[in-house]
Amino acid sequence: MADLSLFDLSGEKALVTGASRGIGQELAVALARAGADVAITARDAASLSPCAETVTRLGRKAVPLALDVRDVAQVGTVVGAAAQQLGGLSILVNNAGVEEVTPSLEVTEDIWDKILDTNLKGSFFCAQAAAQRMTAGGSIINLCSLTTEVGIPTAVPYGSSKTGLLGMTRALAAEWASLGIRVNAIAPGYFRTAMTEVFYENDAWQQAMKAKIPMARFGNLDDLDGIAVFLASRASAYITGQCFPVDGGFLASI
């Protein structure tokens, strides 16, 4: 019989970036429910109150901190503060991300820099700052995307950032295995959040997209809980450098 304590995160200290809403908020609460204390970040600390209150209600410690992941100096300071207030760090979820749907002929340097600096550069320096504090090893989980597997028109900076993040996931996994730090990624399929709302307002898009998903529905945020807890926990102790699609069968069927 399986030992379910493999999934227990009691005593673990997690940091989740971009936890003011959407997937980051969901995953911070999922890790807390599995037993972890959680530091949560977003650019405005006040926006973290709902997540912090939920984590606290679960009996876990919540440490809300303001962080713009594009600011490398701030990343070092804030990740340090998170580790200090939690009493260590063993899990990082690199979730903070942005997208601006733009035809490639109209992409400006500002759009390119905003997306790449948030999704790729920010994730790297958060991983570096976290790894420096994971003295007893740890688990880093990066939020990739289906754009790491398929080319999506009008999402070129975004797809470039997420494909870069996949390369980073693999290279850091190879480099940090000797430190006891595992690095994996989740590639969510179609989930309705503030980031993707622009698509869901279009009924025709919804119908056409659902027809391409074998499970015939979009993802619910809690569809991501299991994989995040699994990758954060001892249950995945021998898994590193992998990216797990959570997409209702989309990639398998195209």
Ligand code: NDP
């Ligand atoms: P949301 O827009 O709902 O949330 C994005 C989060 O990132 C917010 O908490 C936001 O905080 C934070 N963030 C954005 N920019 C920065 C920044 N410069 N510094 C710090 N935090 C920042 O998006 P989702 O929940 O949908 O996306 C979460 C992750 O999942 C992203 O990496 C996204 O690419 C990925 N993903 C999402 C999919 C989906 O279908 N929704 C599909 C595939 C991947 P604030 O603005 O308050 O600072």
